[in-house]
Amino acid sequence: MAMEIRDIPQTKETTQLLTMVQAVNDGMKTMLELDEKTLILGEDIGKNGGVFRATEGLQERFGADRVIDTPLSEAGIIGTSIGLAVNGFKPVAEMQFLGFIYPAYEQIMTHVSRIRMRTMGHFTVPMVIRAPYGAGIRAPEVHSDSTEALFTHMPGLKVVCPSSPYDAKGLLIAAMEDPDPVLFLETMRNYRAKREDVPAGKYTVEIGKGKKVKEGTDVTLIAWGAMIPVVEKAAEQAEKKGISCEIIDLRTLYPLDRDIIAESVQKTGRAVIVHEAHSTGGLGNDIVSIINDTSFLYLRAPIERVTGFDVPVPLFALEDHYLPTPARVVQGIEKVVHF
Amino acid sequence: MAMEIRDIPQTKETTQLLTMVQAVNDGMKTMLELDEKTLILGEDIGKNGGVFRATEGLQERFGADRVIDTPLSEAGIIGTSIGLAVNGFKPVAEMQFLGFIYPAYEQIMTHVSRIRMRTMGHFTVPMVIRAPYGAGIRAPEVHSDSTEALFTHMPGLKVVCPSSPYDAKGLLIAAMEDPDPVLFLETMRNYRAKREDVPAGKYTVEIGKGKKVKEGTDVTLIAWGAMIPVVEKAAEQAEKKGISCEIIDLRTLYPLDRDIIAESVQKTGRAVIVHEAHSTGGLGNDIVSIINDTSFLYLRAPIERVTGFDVPVPLFALEDHYLPTPARVVQGIEKVVHF
Amino acid sequence: MKTQYPMKKVIDDEGNLIDSSYKDKIDEQLVRDFYYHMTRIRTFDRKAISLQRQGRLGTYAPFEGQEASQVGSALSLGADDWVFPTYRDHGATLTYGADMIRTYLYWNGRVEGCVPPEGKKIFPPAVPIATQIPQAAGAAWAEKRKGTNNAAIAFFGDGATSEGDFHEGLNFASIFKAPVVFFNQNNGYAISVPIEKQMNSETIAQKSVAYGIPGVRIDGNDCFAVYFETKKAFDYARSGNGPTLIEAVTWRTGAHTTADDPSKYRPEDQGKDVVDPLLRLERFMKNYGCWDEAWVADIQEQLKEEVEAAVEAMEKFPKANVEDLFDHVFAELPAQLADQKESYLAHLRGE
Amino acid sequence: MKTQYPMKKVIDDEGNLIDSSYKDKIDEQLVRDFYYHMTRIRTFDRKAISLQRQGRLGTYAPFEGQEASQVGSALSLGADDWVFPTYRDHGATLTYGADMIRTYLYWNGRVEGCVPPEGKKIFPPAVPIATQIPQAAGAAWAEKRKGTNNAAIAFFGDGATSEGDFHEGLNFASIFKAPVVFFNQNNGYAISVPIEKQMNSETIAQKSVAYGIPGVRIDGNDCFAVYFETKKAFDYARSGNGPTLIEAVTWRTGAHTTADDPSKYRPEDQGKDVVDPLLRLERFMKNYGCWDEAWVADIQEQLKEEVEAAVEAMEKFPKANVEDLFDHVFAELPAQLADQKESYLAHLRGE
Numbered sequence A, B: 001m002a003m004e005i006r007d008i009p010q011t012k013e014t015t016q017l018l019t020m021v022q023a024v025n026d027g028m029k030t031m032l033e034l035d036e037k038t039l040i041l042g043e044d045i046g047k048n049g050g051v052f053r054a055t056e057g058l059q060e061r062f063g064a065d066r067v068i069d070t071p072l073s074e075a076g077i078i079g080t081s082i083g084l085a086v087n088g089f090k091p092v093a094e095m096q097f098l099g100f101i102y103p104a105y106e107q108i109m110t111h112v113s114r115i116r117m118r119t120m121g122h123f124t125v126p127m128v129i130r131a132p133y134g135a136g137i138r139a140p141e142v143h144s145d146s147t148e149a150l151f152t153h154m155p156g157l158k159v160v161c162p163s164s165p166y167d168a169k170g171l172l173i174a175a176m177e178d179p180d181p182v183l184f185l186e187t188m189r190n191y192r193a194k195r196e197d198v199p200a201g202k203y204t205v206e207i208g209k210g211k212k213v214k215e216g217t218d219v220t221l222i223a224w225g226a227m228i229p230v231v232e233k234a235a236e237q238a239e240k241k242g243i244s245c246e247i248i249d250l251r252t253l254y255p256l257d258r259d260i261i262a263e264s265v266q267k268t269g270r271a272v273i274v275h276e277a278h279s280t281g282g283l284g285n286d287i288v289s290i291i292n293d294t295s296f297l298y299l300r301a302p303i304e305r306v307t308g309f310d311v312p313v314p315l316f317a318l319e320d321h322y323l324p325t326p327a328r329v330v331q332g333i334e335k336v337v338h339f
Numbered sequence C, D: 001m002k003t004q005y006p007m008k009k010v011i012d013d014e015g016n017l018i019d020s021s022y023k024d025k026i027d028e029q030l031v032r033d034f035y036y037h038m039t040r041i042r043t044f045d046r047k048a049i050s051l052q053r054q055g056r057l058g059t060y061a062p063f064e065g066q067e068a069s070q071v072g073s074a075l076s077l078g079a080d081d082w083v084f085p086t087y088r089d090h091g092a093t094l095t096y097g098a099d100m101i102r103t104y105l106y107w108n109g110r111v112e113g114c115v116p117p118e119g120k121k122i123f124p125p126a127v128p129i130a131t132q133i134p135q136a137a138g139a140a141w142a143e144k145r146k147g148t149n150n151a152a153i154a155f156f157g158d159g160a161t162s163e164g165d166f167h168e169g170l171n172f173a174s175i176f177k178a179p180v181v182f183f184n185q186n187n188g189y190a191i192s193v194p195i196e197k198q199m200n201s202e203t204i205a206q207k208s209v210a211y212g213i214p215g216v217r218i219d220g221n222d223c224f225a226v227y228f229e230t231k232k233a234f235d236y237a238r239s240g241n242g243p244t245l246i247e248a249v250t251w252r253t254g255a256h257t258t259a260d261d262p263s264k265y266r267p268e269d270q271g272k273d274v275v276d277p278l279l280r281l282e283r284f285m286k287n288y289g290c291w292d293e294a295w296v297a298d299i300q301e302q303l304k305e306e307v308e309a310a311v312e313a314m315e316k317f318p319k320a321n322v323e324d325l326f327d328h329v330f331a332e333l334p335a336q337l338a339d340q341k342e343s344y345l346a347h348l349r350g351e
């Protein structure tokens, strides 16, 4: 449960205080150094260093031949990355925003996720697709989607979504070393929200394992990525009302860490799931099913989901109303506790 | 609950014995006749009458100007249909198979579903996207996807999936008259499986309403489209073992008919949900959530889901293993009944 | 290839008429219209940047340098045509009749900014690149089907030509002879990516060959060339001949958006030789005796007032209404969404 | 436009050499190779149709009529090149070294049919149209990065040129000068849709202009034209010049697939004037004195046996293993999937 396998860091003693976006940058830098098969591809990732500076300095350091500015062509990026990956390279393709991944949907759905199965493992696609996601930064339209569920319903693809700098680097390196394709979602809203000690050099955080962020006894709060700070604030407020919250950061969205969910819910008997994606079709429903399947007799109240509404993410004047807030999470907590 | 609003049929007395694919054809024919704004667009829908003959005879009757063979270009079909729809026409766009809709995913996700909201109703997109879906007919690769859940997580779009000829025609006409865009899924496997009396002329079946296919007391079986016959067979077998099954045909997948689900589960206390899509991310999880939200205290056993596995739909030699069978459904029924 | 697509100009950088065949087509009113609208949208644009810096506007995409392309093309439109702009074409939409207050509202994250004035068929800006291209083809095709004389214009950048939707849209339009003008503003960059990294072709105009349609390469900083060539393309379209691809070569003077820093990726001296399109028009007006200091001062004052008034109105606009989050997703609220709305409104009321 | 892309031929319909510059390049071995492989894949193809009719094979996509295109291009490949075929290019892959038993297995819905012989870089057939085009560009680009002399070929039909992936793939390849040959078989139809409804351009070759790459239009039923032009494109690619777009004009004699009925949409006399590519080669061989009845009879017999043996092996192939449904989705089975597998196997065992 929530184990972390760490390779011995290259520069043992060193850690750096990094933000999430710096940790992502450092993860790519580490692997560009260690594995010459690593390539970074995307729009504006070269001199510009990416629109969020996630690739800052990488082209300068590793050359325009390994950190490659592509044309504005998401299907082209993923399609050629497939060709690169089956032919020995390890492409890390950046989608500028998750909301702009859709032109590549066919390539991901019918090839990235299926090539291993179709060829019984003869051809494989060890690639990473990085995408900033989520609302809350007053970005223009379509820049704020949180549509992870469109990719967890696609067997053959793993989906990862860290909430902290340490996990971000460790999971990104794990994704880059994974023999299978990984969609790596980065919360823009928390790209620079906090700094954390991040080891220099290579280490990995295991894909498929959630993390208990906080121990508690009355209710289990389940979230990931951008919603972790929201849930943490809600838990603080709930504790003031005498409700003890356990917080699970899923970190990997496919495959889900069923054990960590079941273990916690069986202890607390109550669950609140929080995500910013729409309610219908959201990953929260999968988690409800997992609890139903594993912990039915332990449940003391219906499971609550606090989610984005079933509306397109609005233009930013209304986005704060779209997003789950600590207050809405507290309301959910109270509902399950006082059922 | 499960009401059907019927317009007075044009030719009152007449009904015809039609298969599902004929009923779909008849629905389009009816509206092509009644509404000159109706256009049919797609690949091979003209002289060829569609690869399943769903548009047979329509071009001959209404001209190549209204029943339009397009180039092999799904994004182009949906993109131009958007332009036609905002400018007064009512396009019915055929995707040759649901597995080939993905190139149009961006147009659907960022425009079809959002234009009304983005313009506060100033521009709207009253269009229908028809797509045959599902496995079980020994079709080539990628032709057998059942990925409705990728479209129910897309607020602004309705998703409909009839299981019978009568419903198919009535729901298709309702979709064509709906002020909002509708994805209309047609089970290929049952395109010609049975015939049913279908009224001539225009009538509608209300979008958003499920239908109770069979009354029962011990367990509620929830399914739609291609899985209805599977569930019916399972129910028959279960009845022989003394288990009384109620069957709900959802018919509309977005918005879901919460009331019909809740009412039935509150009566039986047990539910088995059956779909051929993958388990993770499948619509079954949404239904589990609805039951959790509405009927927690009524549940006498964990909800069972009998679904396609979390693997890409295989090449056809293994597809029968991929698909839920009556035997697997019976197993699920026994599990909830003997919990 | 390039040589097959020479760049069309009507006036040169010094404001001299270099194609005398246009002499009779240019009258003073047209010139004044150009100058008026280019000044107007520049005033709007500069104000927007300054508002953004003061935190009074969200991230903003400026178009300075592209005014001749946007005004020239917008003025060539008929009253009932369709406009499919990108996020950088509000110079064109303002010229065509979009509401200035609402245009500012858009950049403040207000959905009201997507709603055009009644009767003006202006689509909201396309944010996912190139998606508007097949849509414009469809809207134009609909006009043709209706038998009107109306057409559509799709605006898009050089970067957009790399997307599949560009290709599919042009293919459809060419097959169905939709009356649409594909108006490309080649400003040399897709954010930070220079055109030579976006494509191997030397021009965008030559991409028309793939669809068997006319392609024209014009100086996009020459409002006359833009205006007359776009008009020609519309005439061609309205006569039933189908689409034209226009490449208007221009230059984005400033950043991609206010969140962007072009000094990171553009060589310092690049673009220095580009003569500002407004200055070029001024030179023309001076050369041909239609420069009127008093009139210019007058419109500048008037436009400043118009813009200030629009900003004030934007800032006084009623606050965003949370009900709008729910009410426009479907024609009728589905039950589940109605519940979500109800319980959220109750939550806001503190219930 | 068409005139800029005349159709290249080496031999005419009567089997006469019409381009004498090829005289020295054609030797008897090459001619026999052509004849052998074209006969071989036709034998395979006809057998497949008959198996399908007997219910011994699933829906099948025949390629009769396109043998010269497929054999000519396949024989021009180097030993270590990459092949990205469609569902209609198993003539080419068989010629390049794909296993015949597995090719039949593919059409029987067996995933084993997607696995190429070790060392043969043959991708499984692309079913979603045009998706293989950027993939081939990527694989070729990888070879270039590795500094090998290898290249890639992407096969695709006329219909595929309407998809965005065609455009994006060619754009990428042209920018990064990937050593790839885009080999289009223009058989005049995308299922039932004739080429004039698919595109407004008179040729496919001219679409190369959009990417600033060479485009060639060849007689796809002339195996010599196909072979030599494809070889030239590979030489060009291997020399670092990037991709070429080849349009091989050909004709699908039969149905789109065994589930299709072309009489519904093809005028009855259409294609009647097309001389069968194998007959054309036979005429050439007779004209130039390399027709050897005994050899022909011999290979026909031999190929019949090869095909019969392959069919037998296909039918004796071990039954599909249900574990293969689960075991190749990921390198390691995730826990939930392992559970699904376990409980399904238990269910099958009657537990």
Ligand SMILES: Cc1ncc(C[n+]2csc(CCOP(=O)(O)OP(=O)(O)O)c2C)c(N)n1
Pocket: A043, A072, A074, A096, A100, A103, C088, C127, C128, C129, C156, C157, C158, C159, C160, C161, C187, C189, C190, C191, C256
């Ligand atoms: C599908 C998609 N991918 C990426 C983006 C992010 N993006 C916004 S503008 C832009 C560059 C567009 O360049 P161009 O088409 O030349 O237009 P310009 O901005 O120069 O006017 C990019 C990559 C997007 N909006 N949509």
Ligand SMILES: Cc1ncc(C[n+]2csc(CCOP(=O)(O)OP(=O)(O)O)c2C)c(N)n1
Pocket: B043, B072, B074, B096, B100, B103, D088, D127, D128, D129, D156, D157, D158, D159, D160, D161, D187, D189, D190, D191, D256
């Ligand atoms: C994305 C996608 N849309 C639709 C189809 C269905 N389909 C299969 S083959 C075909 C026609 C292909 O025509 P062409 O590219 O000319 O190849 P040909 O079959 O003539 O060899 C179509 C429409 C598909 N396979 N993929």
Ligand SMILES: [Mg+2]
Pocket: C157, C158, C159, C185, C186, C187, C188, C189, C190, C191
């Ligand atoms: Mg640009």
Ligand SMILES: [Mg+2]
Pocket: D157, D158, D159, D185, D186, D187, D188, D189, D190, D191
């Ligand atoms: Mg074809």
